[in-house]
Amino acid sequence: MSRTSRRDFLRGLTLLGVGAATGVGIVRAGQDDTVWQIDPMKCIQCGRCATHCVLAESAVKAVHVHLLCGHCDLCTAFFEPEPIDLNTGAENQLCPTGAIERNFIEEPYFSYVIDEPLCIGCGKCVKGCEMFGNGSMFLQIRHDRCTNCNACSIGDACPSKAISRVPASTPYLLKSTH
Amino acid sequence: MKRIALTLLLLGLATGAAWAEERFPPPEFETGYELPDTATPPPRTLTWERIDVAVLVLALSLATWLVLRKRSRRGVAWLGVGSLIYFGFFREGCVCPVGATQNVALAIFDSSYALPFCVLMFFVLPLGFALFAGRSFCSGVCPLGAIQEVVLLRPVGLPDFLERALRTLAYVYLGLAVYFAATGAAFVICRYDPFVGFFRLSGGFNMLVLGGCFLLIGVFVGRPYCRFLCPYGVLLDLAGRLSRWRVSITPAACVQCRLCEESCPYGAIALPSPRRDARARAAASRRLILLLVLLPLLVSVFAYLGSRAGKPLSLVHPTVDLALRVAAERDLSDAKASDETVAFRKTGETIVDLNVRARDRQAAFVAGGWWLGGWIGLVIGIMLIGLFTLPVRIDYEADRGRCLSCARCFPYCPTGHDRRRTLTGGAA
Incomplete structure (x- = not known):
């Protein structure tokens, strides 16, 4: 009979335990990889997305589902609450970085397109759009930027706990017309 | 035309339409x-996550080979730099495996959380390697270790009692990290990662x-985060x-030349124990018996303190925090509503449902507090036992648990040089 030392015995026991736990873990492991995303229905546009991301320029940006947009002349996502005039003058705009392009389509409709590199994810436009408009603008984590941290630092700070992990096969929670 | 939107807007408001x-x-x-x-x-x-797991296996194998077979300090150092970059x-x-500890803790205590496969592998692989070959992960794979390794320029030794006391901090930090992760409050290791x-x-x-301070201390005290805080290091140590x-x-027999004594910047070389007379040995065993008797008492006292701390600690949990905010705003009608309550x-x-959820979390914090307190009592007790008892050791040895496999001590051993010369001489 071969001599088994106390260390060998304990190692065998630990290996058995770790192995069994790993087996259970693999069986129970999520089938799909997951990524962080904002549920736009929970979001209250507190503005922390712009400041709490680990990236200097937040991974959160405003997105616009044009299908839902009313294409209003007086867009409450684009204009200050009481604009001096309905034109693209900086003094009339709500967006602090001028990241929304406003273009005339046909009488009386305008298109509003977000220039993502300029957007800082503060959610001011989203608040305006939700309050008086269709809510076609909302905040989403952009996965070309998100580093998929183990613990989302915006999610920790989010007052409405709107950030959770979603399957990577459907990485966006876009509003739709349903 | 301009006012059409405004009219429509008012219409919309009148019907109280949702989006x-x-x-x-x-x-x-x-x-x-x-x-x-x-x-x-x-x-x-x-x-990339899949590639990471493959790179991890490769780096762990390479580190193990470099330390145990090749005995190459230079190889380990360059592997560390490579890992730091990758x-x-x-x-x-x-x-990283350090943070993955929290995912594993959460998965154990919260059945609704599905632990991702890659995270599980990151947690298990370095531990598996440690069971066979020691802390290969710490030597040249961990980027947190590598960033401290490159700033270590003027290593100074710490007195034994201080070293032991500080090392206990890592056990306490592991307890806290598991406690907060298991209760679903926060991933504190990630939140307070000094180097990320x-x-x-x-x-x-x-x-x-904070990270700058760690690096500054790290110029003199080797790898302060790894030795005195890293929660995963505790698991790798065990x-x-x-x-x-x-x-x-030494690759051969220790000749007790003492040349390696100062070579380890991490205090991981255990010195031969001095000869002691019968009286000293008897006193030491009396102290050991006393401490072993006191240990259960210490654990109980700390467990009780932990359970008392459960309630205040539960304020870290967002649900408990929210319930308190809501209650405070109900009591003070003129209070300004916070983002959370909005x-x-x-x-x-309903507030009733929220309070039920908050109380459930509070109960989990109190129950976990017993375990957390008991754990802290246990590690403090074991630290004291280690401090007051006398080990029996004959040779200079790398402590199995504490050794970070950095390979710094190898070149110091004259037996190694001798052997290398003989080997190359023989080959030529």
């Missing part, structure tokens, strides 16, 4: 204007300052004590 009801029906364009698509760039990290600066330090800000080249001011193969300072009212959940 789905479309206050302003999307128009049909006559000019054939096509709606732009909403871009949805795909996640960039997913294939896992640190390129992959930006996430996910450097890897990402961005981060909060406080965290960058696994390393059971390892099948181990780092040995969001809570939007969900339509």
Whole structure:
């Protein structure tokens, strides 16, 4: 009979335990990889997305589902609450970085397109759009930027706990017309 | 025309329409204007996570080979730099085995949380290697270790009692990290990771300052985070004590030349115990018996203190925090509503339901507090036992648990040089 030392015995026991736990873990492991995303229905546009991301320029940006947009002349996502005039003058705009392009389509409709590199994810436009408009603008984590941290630092700070992990096969929670 | 929108807007408000009801029906364009698509760039990290696991296995194997077979300090150092560049600066330090500890704790206590496969592998692989070959992960794979390794310029030794006391901090930190992760409150290891800000080249001011302090201390005290705080290092330490193969300072027999004594900047070389007379030995065993009797008492006292701390600690949990905010605002009608309570009212959940959830979390914190306190009592007790008892050791040995497999001591051993010369001489 071969001599088994106390260390060998304990190692065998630990290996058995770790192995069994790993087996259970693999069986129970999520089938799909997951990524962080904002549920736009929970979001209250507190503005922390712009400041709490680990990236200097937040991974959160405003997105616009044009299908839902009313294409209003007086867009409450684009204009200050009481604009001096309905034109693209900086003094009339709500967006602090001028990241929304406003273009005339046909009488009386305008298109509003977000220039993502300029957007800082503060959610001011989203608040305006939700309050008086269709809510076609909302905040989403952009996965070309998100580093998929183990613990989302915006999610920790989010007052409405709107950030959770979603399957990577459907990485966006876009509003739709349903 | 300009006012059409405004009229529609007021109409919309009057009906109290939710977003789905479309206050302003999307128009049909006559000019054939096509709606732009909403871009949805795909996640960039997913294939990388698989590659990370492969790189981890490769790096662990390489580190093990370099330390145990090749005995190459230079090889380990370069592997460390490589890992720092890949896992640190390129992959930006996430996910790492240190943080994965929390995912595993959460998965054990919260059955609704599905632990991702890659995270599980990151947690298990370095431990598996440690069970066979010691802390290969610490030697040249961990980016947190490597960033401290490169700043270590003027190593100074710490007195034994201080070293032991500080090392206990890591056990306490592990307990806290598991406690907060298991109760679903927060991932504290990730939140207070001092170096990840450097890897990402961005981060909060406080965290960058903290990381800077660690690096500054790290110039003199070798790897302060690894030795005195790293929670995963505790697990690797325990696994390393059971390892099948181990780092040995000398490749042959120890000749007690004392040359390696000062070579380890991490205080991991255990010196031969001095000869002691019978009286000293008897006193030591009396102290050991006394401490062993006192240990259960210490554990009980700390467990009780832990359970008392459960309630205040539960304030860290967002649900408990929210319930208190809501209650405070109800009591003070003129209080300014916080973002949290505004969001809570939007969900339509009743205050009663919220309080039930908060009380459930509070109970979990108190129950966990017993375990956390007991754990802290236990590690403090074991630290004291180690401090007041006398080990019996004949040779200079790398401590199985504490040795970070950095291979610094190898060149100091004259037996090694001798052997190398003989080997090359023989070959030529």
